[in-house]
């Protein structure tokens with residue numbers, strides 16, 4: 001099946017989301033709340049596009065809009081740019097000093113908004129990616145709390161969370177760099193909790209927290225010791241895989 005995005009013919013599978021098809025074809029659609037490892041949630045709405053189907057036009061969130069037939073898509077029409085501009089105006093009012101939002105706002109010609117001025121130190125765009133990454137991992141240490149303009153992401157009672165393993169997955173997926181991770185003197189501080197870092201048994205690099213490794217061992221049933229009796233960072237794990245591949249006999253022909 002083919003769909004047309006910005007006049008370009010793009011191959012699509014039934015049920016595929018417009019955003020995925022566009023990205024596969026190097027067509028840019030801005031997003032904040034989208035991450036390839038997590039299902040789309042259409043929270044930030046920046047990925048809106050115009051879909052023309054059977055002569056009718058509608059605006060949809062491309063990250064959750066599955067393709068079921070031949071359609072035309074406009075990712076950057078006048079209507080879409082005007083709507084994105086409004087969304088960015090609100091985001092900029094919420095996070096006036098956030099560099100990611102400032103950059104996007106500049107691209108759409110949005111200037112500082114004084115009418116809805118909020119907390120000048122706010123960095124979070126409430127995309128929910130951090131909460132979902134933590135949930136997916138199984139730790140479930142952070143949530144959205146409160147409502148309206150006081151809504152935010154926090155640990156339970158805003159105390160250092162017992163469930164948190166200090167993996168920093170939440171910070172890694174945050175599109176706005178709003179979650180601060182401090183690493184120094186063999187410690188990582190995140191969500192007001194301090195974690196001891198564990199060293200890679202091969203290169204000595206501090207690569208994970210002790211709680212993170214224990215979590216993988218027990219909750220996810222991954223015995224790190226099983227693959228060499230040691231703890232290896234990502235780099236050393238890859239190097240070891242290459243070394244093993246070079247000494248293993250070739251697989252017999254089928």
Ligand code: SF4
Pocket residue numbers: 133134137139140141142163164165166167168169170171190191
């Ligand atoms: S650092 Fe804590 S809050 Fe963040 S993803 Fe890991 S477990 Fe969850």
